[in-house]
Amino acid sequence: MISKATIDRLPLYFRALRLMQREEVEIVSSEELGKRLGITPEQIRKDLASFGQFGKKGVGYYVRELLRNIGDILGLHYNWNFAIVGVGHLGWALSNYRNFTSLGFNFAAIFDVDPDKIGLHINGAQVFHVNEMEKIVREKNIHIGIIAVPEAHAQAVADKLVASGIRGIWNFAPRKITVPNSVYIINEDLSVGLSSLSYYLSRRITK
Template sequence: MQESSSISKATVDRLPRYYRCLCLLSDEGIEIASSEELGRRIAVNPEQIRKDLAFFGQFGKKGVGYYVAELQESIGAILGLDRHWNIAVVGMGHLGVALANYQGIARLGFRIAALFDVNPVVIGTRLGERRVEDIAYLSEIVAERGVQIGVIAVPAPQAQDVADRLIAAGIRGIWNFAPVKLQVPETVPFVSEDLSVGLSSLSYFLTHSACEDDELSEKNNRE
């Protein structure tokens, strides 16, 4: 396997898509799949799939394909999904609750270990097996429960303060859903999910597609 520093972010970003596809194949009872089959399902060039996997070792058998369960396990290990990371979700609004209830998180090996909020009405309520804790006790609970990943699901004005609290508590990674750019140390990897950006991009493509349709309709009417 090559050093991680020599592997592009694009390759790393494709690995979860391969893993998810393999999970679905496994659920369907499919034991062997070719790179062509994987590529067809996730719209990635088969040659790119083979190139990406080659960074991490030799997988599959020429003329046969990949053994689904074996490759799923290998990619899961590469992604660190076999380590069972503990997660804390901060912000029990609609988004935070949805994330805490999302069953896909558990399937990937992540465990919701703590829930936090500042609202006295919310603190003390239960969500599944977990009680919503006061964010004032974040540091102690993170240490006590061995939490490694913090999920930020609070309004933008509070996001940086929450990030600072998480980092001070020893969180190793952050998943941010607040629509704001966070300032975090280079040693703390973080991923931001800005829902407004995705919706705005979709709106752009829909708008311009509609404009092209209107122009084509006008042209046909003139003819």
């Protein structure tokens, strides 16, 4: 079974390879890739070997080919459609994040309950009332829902997304959400990240 740590490193490889492609780098070794990412060459080779044979011994990896292979492993070729729920500060920022599109994710819709926001267009996507979620998810073939609502409303929003047919949820609300086993969820608690950073910084100060 492939470890979560290995899977979590794949997007890092993908991002670095995309940058190399823009720099017109044609071949890269695991040593060079490792230097860019702060990951050992051995770990990179082990991670990639989990998915097959890539590159040529003594030559390295062909950037364009490896980029395509990792993109396929990550499923980016499916061009997933996603929707955001919540047009607060975070929802607004996520709506305007350009890299989603460059990765192949299609921003299809936004949902909110504020009558002043319904009908607005943000970065090409229309804001719909949450009561229209099931209809819009079906019409626009939306696969992923991003929760950017206050903590108190997160579970209700998740329930509504699941009922609408969403297959994956990216949750930014700082609480644990329960979903059926058929729905995959990623929790992105910003407070946890900051608290972890605080921990490491405090250790340096006390030394």
